[in-house]
Amino acid sequence: MERGAGLADVxxxxxxxxxxxxxxxxxxxxxxxxxxxxxxxxxxGLSPRTLQNLVQPVLEVCAFYxxxxxxxTSRDVDRYFAGPGKPGRHSTMRSKITKIDNYFAFxxxxxxxxxxxxxxxxxxxxVDSFNRPKHRGDFGLRVPPSARATKEFFADWRxxxxxxxxxxxxxxxxxxxxxxxxxxxxxxxxxxxxxCDLHWELGQWGRFVVQGxxxxxxxxxxxxxxxxxxxxxxxxxxxxDIRGEFGDEVNDPQAPLFxxxxxxxxxxxxxxxxxxxxxxxxFRRALKAASRKHLKGPVTELFPHLLRHACATHNYExxxxxxxxxxxLGHEWPSTTVGYLATAKGDxxxxxxxxxxxxxxRLSGEA
Numbered sequence: 001m002e003r004g005a006g007l008a009d010v011x012x013x014x015x016x017x018x019x020x021x022x023x024x025x026x027x028x029x030x031x032x033x034x035x036x037x038x039x040x041x042x043x044x045g046l047s048p049r050t051l052q053n054l055v056q057p058v059l060e061v062c063a064f065y066x067x068x069x070x071x072x073t074s075r076d077v078d079r080y081f082a083g084p085g086k087p088g089r090h091s092t093m094r095s096k097i098t099k100i101d102n103y104f105a106f107x108x109x110x111x112x113x114x115x116x117x118x119x120x121x122x123x124x125x126x127v128d129s130f131n132r133p134k135h136r137g138d139f140g141l142r143v144p145p146s147a148r149a150t151k152e153f154f155a156d157w158r159x160x161x162x163x164x165x166x167x168x169x170x171x172x173x174x175x176x177x178x179x180x181x182x183x184x185x186x187x188x189x190x191x192x193x194x195x196c197d198l199h200w201e202l203g204q205w206g207r208f209v210v211q212g213x214x215x216x217x218x219x220x221x222x223x224x225x226x227x228x229x230x231x232x233x234x235x236x237x238x239x240x241d242i243r244g245e246f247g248d249e250v251n252d253p254q255a256p257l258f259x260x261x262x263x264x265x266x267x268x269x270x271x272x273x274x275x276x277x278x279x280x281x282x283f284r285r286a287l288k289a290a291s292r293k294h295l296k297g298p299v300t301e302l303f304p305h306l307l308r309h310a311c312a313t314h315n316y317e318x319x320x321x322x323x324x325x326x327x328x329l330g331h332e333w334p335s336t337t338v339g340y341l342a343t344a345k346g347d348x349x350x351x352x353x354x355x356x357x358x359x360x361x362r363l364s365g366e367a
Contacts (some may be wrong), residue, residue: 020201057096077126094133101127108164142309145299156294173286181229187280196253205232312340
């Protein structure tokens with residue numbers, strides 16, 4: 001009796017499975033898996049922006065072939081990304097194919113059995129060892145100027161400021177560049193700093209809060225950036241003598257530290273309570289133009305991220321430990337920081353002499 005009942009249950013399940021194996025049922029399950037995948041990644045802590053782009057490559061390929069994902073083959077993916085879906089950059093293709101592969105890993109773990117039972121399709125990623133993109137990398141080192149060349153660059157630039165046609169804008173650009181070099185912040189982080197983000201009382205010389213880049217798609221994270229003594233003096237001079245000339249909202253805590261050069265009447269016409277912050281692209285162009293005028297040496301052009309590399313390299317060469325450089329740059333992993341120090345120059349001979357001298361002092365009882 002029990003065996004008969006069990007066989008009846010199996011037959012009933014098979015009948016129901018066959019009834020739910022229509023193309024419409026496949027499409028419904030496809031939509032369900034997309035939603036559940038996004039929920040799972042949301043629980044894992046990914047930012048909303050990352051979630052929006054997470055399944056877009058899957059949608060693109062499936063829409064092109066008008067199939068559900070588990071009907072895709074490696075050949076389909078090859079033809080799509082070699083032809084109509086080929087992006088302009090290798091990094092974009094790598095990102096899209098990786099997202100497709102990650103989605104299939106989710107399907108294999110959570111839905112492979114149901115898809116095989118209902119639709120007779122094996123879930124297998126169309127990204128295999130042959131079409132999986134390799135990380136070509138950037139084999140050209142980001143070589144920052146030397147500490148001496150950087151110091152001379154900023155000195156020459158500051159000496160030329162009084163002769164600039166737009167003095168206020170020129171000073172703003174100079175201060176942004178110098179703060180980038182001293183603190184190691186990114187251009188996008190610096191442009192978003194508000195007046196309320198300055199905390200003169202923190203640490204030895206004060207700090208400022210930035211919306212740092214999140215790790216592994218987790219979204220922006222607040223972190224403290226360091227002023228150091230030179231940065232504190234520079235920012236104090238900028239706020240006392242320059243910032244107020246851009247507009248009378250300098251006392252508004254939400255006002256940007258580095259505003260756009262839009263005229264007050266233009267801001268009023270746009271019905272904006274405060275001046276907008278300067279854009280990162282504007283800052284990049286200004287730094288590029290200044291480096292062509294004032295930077296001497298083998299490195300003739302600067303961009304904000306290269307100043308970030310210079311900050312890491314010069315501090316490390318001056319004796320700052322790797323851990324402190326990591327904190328300075330706001331990196332989660334020390335391996336990321338090491339990548340910024342590819343051009344840092346070590347001196348094994350000097351280190352060996354220092355070690356020998358310390359040993360002599362210990363043996364002679366001086367230490």
